[in-house]
Amino acid sequence: MAQFExxxxxxxELFGYDISFTNASLFMVLALVLISGFLIFAMTGRSLVPSRIQxxxxxxxxxxAGIVRENLGEEGMRYFPWVFSIFIFILTLNMLGMIPGSFTVTSHIIVTFALAAMVWIVATGIGFARHGLGYLKLFVPHGVPIWLMPLIVPIEIVSYLIRPISLSVRLFANMMAGHTMLKVFASFAVSLPFVAKAFPVLFTAAFTGLEFLVAFLQAFIFxxxxxIYLNDAVNMHH
Amino acid sequence: MIAAMTVLAAELPGIATDVAEALDEHKSGGLPQLNQPDFAPQLFWLALTFVLLYVIMKRVALPRIGEVIEERKDRIQRDLAAAERLKGETEKALQAYEKALADARSNATSIARQTRDSLNAEVDKERKAIEDQLAKKLSDAEASITATKDKALASVKDIAGDTVVSIVSALTNLSVSKDEVNSALAASEK
Amino acid sequence: MDPQAAKFIGAGLACFALIGAGIGIGNIFGNYLSGALRNPSAAPGQFTNLLIGFALAEATGLFGLLIALIILFG
Incomplete structure (x- = not known):
C-alpha cells in the first residue's frame, strides 16, 4: 500500500497546524495547473470554428453543462462553474492517479469526504436559503399515508444525512479498490513462474483499461x- | 500441464505471502488513508487548490468557453435565419415562376385556340367564297347553255324555214315567203 | 482462536457484501439491455440512469469491501 502513503x-506549519506540502498536495497543485493551463491555452484562439484542442x-x-441542464434546468446554470470545478478536479485527479508511480489524491477518504461534505453543506445551505424551513418538507414525501410517516420520515432523514458519506466512500472505495486490485495482480506477475507470468500481466493490462473507465465514471457519478442533490435543494421536486 | 500445476501449487504459499506483503508493506501504520496526522495538510491543500480552481474556472476559463459557444450559437442562429429567409425568397420566386409558367401555358393554349378558330373561319370564308364563285360560274354556264340551246333551236327553225322555202320553190316553183312558212311551222308545232 | 485468523475471517465475511453488488449490477445492466433491445430508440436517454444505478449498486458492495480493508489494515 505504499502508493497511498x-x-x-x-x-x-501555520498557526500550529501541519500544512506540509505533501505528495498529495503536489498532485492537487499539478491538477490545478493542468486544468487551468489546458482550458486557458485551448481557448487562446477563440475561433468560431474550433481547433482540435479547443x-x-x-x-x-x-x-x-448537459448534466447540469438535464438535472437542474436552465436556471441551475448559475451553479455551473462550481459543478464544473468539481467534475474536472475529480476527473483530473483520477486520471493522474492512473499514471504508474503517481499518487491518487481521490483514493484518500479525507479528500473525498471533504468534497462530499462541501457538496452536502452547499446543497443544504441553498435549500434553506431558498425555501426557509419549508425545506424540511423534503423529508415528508407526497402520497405517503399518514400512518407510514413515523417510518418514512426517519428513513428520509437518515438517507439525507448519509449522503456525504455514501458520496465520499463511493469515490474513495472505487479508486482504492481499483488500485489495490492492480497492485495485487501485478504482484502475481512477480511471484508466478515462467510463462504463467503472462496471465497476470495481460489481466493487469485489461484491468487498467477498465480502471480508466472507472476513473471517468466515478467523476461523472459524483x-x-x-x-441531483442540488436539484433537491433548488427545485424541491418531491 | 500437470507439471505446471505442481509448480504452481508449490509456488502458492509464496504467492500468498507476496500478496500479503503487497497489501501489507507498512503494517505498522495500517491503512495510510486512516492516518490522522495526514488529514490536516490534505484538507488545507485541497481547500486551497479547489478554491483557486473554482475562482479560475468562474472568472477566466468558463466565461471564455461560454462566450465562444454562445457566439457560435448566435452565428448559427443568424445563419439559419438567413437561410430561412433565403429559402422563403426562393419559394416565392419559384411560385412566381410557376405562376408565369401557368400563365404562359394558358396564354399559349388560348392563342392556339384563337389561331385555330380564326384559321377555321378564314377557311370557311374562303371555302364559301369559292363555293359561291363555283355556284355562280355553274349558273352562268347553265344560262349560257340554255341561251345557246335556245339560239340553236331558233337557228334550227330558221334553217328549217329556209330549207322549206327552198324545197317548196324547187318542187312547186311557187315562191313562198319566209313569213308564211314560219307561221305555218308555228301552227304545225302547236 | 488466533485473533489474527479471526481478523482474516472477518475481512472475508465482509467481502460478502460484494455478492449483492454483483447481483445488483448484473440486474441493472441486464434489465437495461432487455429494455434497450425492446425499444432501442429510448435506450440512449436512459444511459445516465443506467450509470447512476450502476454506481449506487456498486457503492453498497464497496462499503463492505471498505469494512474488509479497515478490518485488515485499520
Whole structure:
C-alpha cells in the first residue's frame, strides 16, 4: 500500500497546524495547473470554428453543462462553474492517479469526504436559503399515508444525512479498490513462474483499461449526484 | 500441464505471502488513508487548490468557453435565419415562376385556340367564297347553255324555214315567203 | 482462536457484501439491455440512469469491501 502513503515533501506549519506540502498536495497543485493551463491555452484562439484542442475544451464544457441542464434546468446554470470545478478536479485527479508511480489524491477518504461534505453543506445551505424551513418538507414525501410517516420520515432523514458519506466512500472505495486490485495482480506477475507470468500481466493490462473507465465514471457519478442533490435543494421536486 | 500445476501449487504459499506483503508493506501504520496526522495538510491543500480552481474556472476559463459557444450559437442562429429567409425568397420566386409558367401555358393554349378558330373561319370564308364563285360560274354556264340551246333551236327553225322555202320553190316553183312558212311551222308545232 | 485468523475471517465475511453488488449490477445492466433491445430508440436517454444505478449498486458492495480493508489494515 505504499502508493497511498502520504510523504511530506516540504514540511510547513501555520498557526500550529501541519500544512506540509505533501505528495498529495503536489498532485492537487499539478491538477490545478493542468486544468487551468489546458482550458486557458485551448481557448487562446477563440475561433468560431474550433481547433482540435479547443473542441476538446468545449466538449468537456458542453458535457458538464448537459448534466447540469438535464438535472437542474436552465436556471441551475448559475451553479455551473462550481459543478464544473468539481467534475474536472475529480476527473483530473483520477486520471493522474492512473499514471504508474503517481499518487491518487481521490483514493484518500479525507479528500473525498471533504468534497462530499462541501457538496452536502452547499446543497443544504441553498435549500434553506431558498425555501426557509419549508425545506424540511423534503423529508415528508407526497402520497405517503399518514400512518407510514413515523417510518418514512426517519428513513428520509437518515438517507439525507448519509449522503456525504455514501458520496465520499463511493469515490474513495472505487479508486482504492481499483488500485489495490492492480497492485495485487501485478504482484502475481512477480511471484508466478515462467510463462504463467503472462496471465497476470495481460489481466493487469485489461484491468487498467477498465480502471480508466472507472476513473471517468466515478467523476461523472459524483457530478450527477451533486446535481441531483442540488436539484433537491433548488427545485424541491418531491 | 500437470507439471505446471505442481509448480504452481508449490509456488502458492509464496504467492500468498507476496500478496500479503503487497497489501501489507507498512503494517505498522495500517491503512495510510486512516492516518490522522495526514488529514490536516490534505484538507488545507485541497481547500486551497479547489478554491483557486473554482475562482479560475468562474472568472477566466468558463466565461471564455461560454462566450465562444454562445457566439457560435448566435452565428448559427443568424445563419439559419438567413437561410430561412433565403429559402422563403426562393419559394416565392419559384411560385412566381410557376405562376408565369401557368400563365404562359394558358396564354399559349388560348392563342392556339384563337389561331385555330380564326384559321377555321378564314377557311370557311374562303371555302364559301369559292363555293359561291363555283355556284355562280355553274349558273352562268347553265344560262349560257340554255341561251345557246335556245339560239340553236331558233337557228334550227330558221334553217328549217329556209330549207322549206327552198324545197317548196324547187318542187312547186311557187315562191313562198319566209313569213308564211314560219307561221305555218308555228301552227304545225302547236 | 488466533485473533489474527479471526481478523482474516472477518475481512472475508465482509467481502460478502460484494455478492449483492454483483447481483445488483448484473440486474441493472441486464434489465437495461432487455429494455434497450425492446425499444432501442429510448435506450440512449436512459444511459445516465443506467450509470447512476450502476454506481449506487456498486457503492453498497464497496462499503463492505471498505469494512474488509479497515478490518485488515485499520
Amino acid at each position: 502520504i510523504k511530506r515533501l516540504v514540511p510547513l 473542441s476538446i475544451a468545449e466538449s468537456v464544457y458542453e458535457f458538464v 457530478t450527477v449526484l451533486t446535481c
